[in-house]
Amino acid sequence: MRCSYGLTAIPGTDARFFSPETSFLQLRRTFQPTRIKFGLFKIKAKIDEARKEMSFYELLGISERGTSLEIKQAYKQLARKYHPDVSPPDRVEEYTERFIRVQEAYETLSDPRRRALYDKDLALGIHLAFSARRRYQYDEDLEDRSEWKNRWQSQLSELKRRSRNRDAGGNMSWGARMRRQREELSKEL
């Protein structure tokens, strides 16, 4: 279930939807790429922990106003440094972890849409974990699309149900009146 990614901190909306789960926050200390289920409602205090983590900008070593060119350059530099193939053998794991993070940072910051979202969250003090953020993509994957089909099918059946009662005597909209008139005329013929 990937519920919480869709419910970001939008000012003025219900806050209880936005807390990430505790367990995955702890996960960030020891990076594990396994998928974790997290629920909708959790303690928000854990987010303070998130603030101590490095933001993508700090990770890449650029200012928050960096241009896409700067981001690209920083990424290339760091990628070359931390790539598993060129990292010193005793620090492979640590370097690989950094490499993956750098890559994720670059993926988010190079796409202006995702960067905009990330900046917004950062401003509000919420820094979701990398793995959680990864799912916050607006590129639809197949799962989403099959979801869509279910959704519009139910919407269509609802439409059919509604239309049965639509022009009942109580409905005084202009369109309903015209339709009734037309039905009566065709009945007369």
Next chain:
Amino acid sequence: MALCASSFPAIINWGAASDPQKSTPFASHFLGGSDLVLQPLKKLNQVKKRPGGAYASLSEGAEYHSQRPATPLLDTINYPIHMKNLSVKELKQLSEELRSDVVFNVSKTGGHLGSSLGVVELTVALHYVFNAPRDKILWDVGHQSYPHKILTGRRHKMHTMRQTNGLAGFTKRSESEYDCFGTGHSSTTISAGLGMAVGRDLKGERNHVVAVIGDGAMTAGQAYEAMNNAGYLDSDMIVILNDNKQVSLPTANLDGPIPPVGALSSALSRLQSNRPLRELREVAKGVTKQIGGPMHELAAKVDEYARGMISGSGSTLFEELGLYYIGPVDGHNIDDLVSILKEVKTTKTTGPVLIHVVTEKGRGYPYAERAADKYHGVVKFDPATGKQFKGNSATQSYTTYFAEALIAEAEADKNIVAIHAAMGGGTGLNLFLRRFPQRCFDVGIAEQHAVTFAAGLACEGLKPFCAIYSSFMQRAYDQVVHDVDLQKLPVRFAMDRAGLVGADGPTHCGAFDVTFMACLPNMVVMAPSDEAELFHMVATAAAIDDRPSCFRYPRGNGIGVQLPPGKKGVPLEVGKGRVLIEGERVALLGYGSAVQSCLAAASLLESHGLRLTVADARFSKPLDHALIRKLAKSHEVLITVEEGSIGGFGSHVAQFLALDGLLDGKVKWRPLVLPDRYIDHGSPVDQLAEAGLTPSHIAATVFNVLEQKREALEVMSSRN
């Protein structure tokens, strides 16, 4: 189109897309006279095998060739009625063929590619399910109507797209009965569709009305006005929201793709990824189902309430306006589209329904998909490589010069800000955005808001430059009059695409801006005759701080004069024109780009022994009275020339001449303006000739006034 299975000895590689390994020869065409051979299409596993030959198939390998692609199924379709017996599988193949046909046609003529590619499946589905022309299908803006035109009897004319006497680049009622409403400016189809639906209801008919509108066009207020009314009237109609997350044009700035502008886009995006809420809704539905029976009304209310509460903030917006929301739907899946449209069509009494279709701009042509601007508007290109054949020019466009001038002014004055309405590329303000990201505002397709927004900025002491096309400024006219001019707020209007605009045609033609701007009491109205003058006028506008001002410049490139040093203009004296050539007897007083035509006319007349005076008025308001008096008193003939409609510069000059008593003397005064009809799309040269404002026409007018009819005919017939 015969499919021959013979192989060809000579195979020419087309760029990177070719792969010389076992290509199965499948079709061949010789382009008359040319010695190029169509490379046989590589058979990949997507090619459907059918008795009689293989088919054009768009694979990821994406081979596109300069010859017309084989389109066996599309060849059998001349009108939508020919589609009615196809199976859904055949519809899919038809979409692919239609797509390749669109790419081929646009590569030969130029035009709007990305948007047309995005709606191929939607067009096929609509024409399959509905019965145009009795059912009305409206295309907002119209630039995505190329597949629609191909399917509705105009395929054989696609090579004339956007050319003189050819197909229009937008839908046009006079062109075909399948184009039920003319579009060009955005956000009009829901309004027009509602009008057609209500008309149908009043007449007691039963046809369907479908309005296709994009998410960009949804940012305009008129769409909401229409939806609000549609929800209230409750008339049956279908609105298809074509959502490709591209709100502004170009769909990218100079550094890469830009996220869509406005809060609505994020609302629409949220609609697409709504999972947790949907699950909650399923639960609610289950509950209402169990109530059932005689409680169905109550259950319906519960469901409606639950639906509104949990179906996401975006759909609630449409629901609140009274439109039944269905979606999101994959806009490239014909199965889905056909089944939804069929369902909605067969449901009686739906009221207004909104189907949210998600498409991808440029889909199916990899170069377009990958390009930052999604190949929104292209010139002729090579389909195999995607390279456009852009001409080389010594000078840049007026748009670019304007942007550079504004940047130079903004460097010196930090109060200068720029506003545009979803046209960052078209107005050149993407350059400004790159230099001053905090001082450039894109408001979406909302010219009215842009003008009043600028007025608000001016109240705070900033210096707003509103860059809006002359034709789009028509939308914001009340705001210009009431919010800006009446209060005398110093908003500067930079009107690009003034005068005739070429291939886009009358929908984008900027004929009226001098007329509607110069009649306003407080407005300063000016027009540069070349790019250096443009720089100076930007500086002048920046300097005018006590009243609104505007200036207009045409589409096209500069003429090659020297630019002011540092690309920063010097403010001109307001209300002063200049004389370019001193002559006698006849004076040509030009306004804006027409001055160049006057100069050309003068050189034409040199050979006939006439030495004309040519003057550049620069300002239509306030007029240079001294200059006009001088010209009127010392010449026999005074001709004013402008690329605008009646009521503009020429009329202001006429008013002044009359009030000043200058018409009581012996001077003959003639105005040259755009004719009192809409000039159809075509090449700029053809349009100018059609309008009667070429240098030859001006010269002929001079001869006519001087009673030298023979020379007039001579000059008109010898023009090339």
